[in-house]
Amino acid sequence: MGARAVLDACKARGVMLATAESCTGGMVAAALTEIAGSSAVVERGFVTYSNAAKMEMLGVRAATLEAHGAVSEPVAREMADGALARSRAQIAVSITGIAGPGGSDHKPEGRVCFGLxxxxxxxxxxxxxxxxxxxxKVRQAACAHALxxxxxxxxA
Known part of the structure; x- marks a missing residue:
């Protein structure tokens, strides 16, 4: 239901969307574009796995990455804002997190930051x-949450 409901709601309101994905690696865009007719709603998707890609493709500032790290709400905000600014979409979602395995005491496995x-x-x-x-499972859960x-x- 998730992806289809998103497409139907966007189509009903005449809005397009963009995705900016790190730890999900394009899963949200893939879930949406798996459905026929999604081109009426999905404007583009950015897979920005590296910090360099986040800066180059979305305009995330180096200072934000240095101060907060890639898995942080400030970076998720700049990713979402960058996707909106660099597309023709009216809605953009961003996902950055630690899918695992691993993590640290400061940033544990399973922590995912989202921007809308x-x-x-x-x-x-x-x-x-x-x-x-x-x-x-972390990646699947993050994809479902982004949808x-x-x-x-x-x-809204």
């Missing part, structure tokens, strides 16, 4: 602690 940018609306950010579920954020934005 919309035209003429302050960008929202949040962190979800999915826990050490294993790489695949839920997009749905909420499309219905």
């Amino acid at each position: 940018a919309r035209e003429s609306t302050p960008t929202r950010v949040e962190t979800v602690e999915f826990g050490a579920l294993g790489r695949d 839920a954020l997009l749905l909420s934005a499309a219905q």
Whole structure:
């Protein structure tokens, strides 16, 4: 239901979306574009796995990465804002996190930061602690959460 509901809600409101993904590696864009007719809604997706890609493709500032690290709400905010600014979309979601295995005491496995940018609306950010579920499950959970954020934005 998730991806189809997002597409239906965006189509009903005449809005397009963009994704900016790090730890999910394009899973959100793939879930959306798996559905026929998604080109009416999905404007583009950015897979920015490295810090260099985040800076070059989305305009994330080096100072933000240095001060907070890639897995942080400030970086998620700049990723979402950058995706919105560098596309023709009206809604953009960003995902950056630690899918595992591994992590640290400061940034544990399963921590994922999300950004949600919309035209003429302050960008929202949040962190979800999915826990050490294993790489695949963290990525799946992050994808599902990003789709839920997009749905909420499309219905607002």
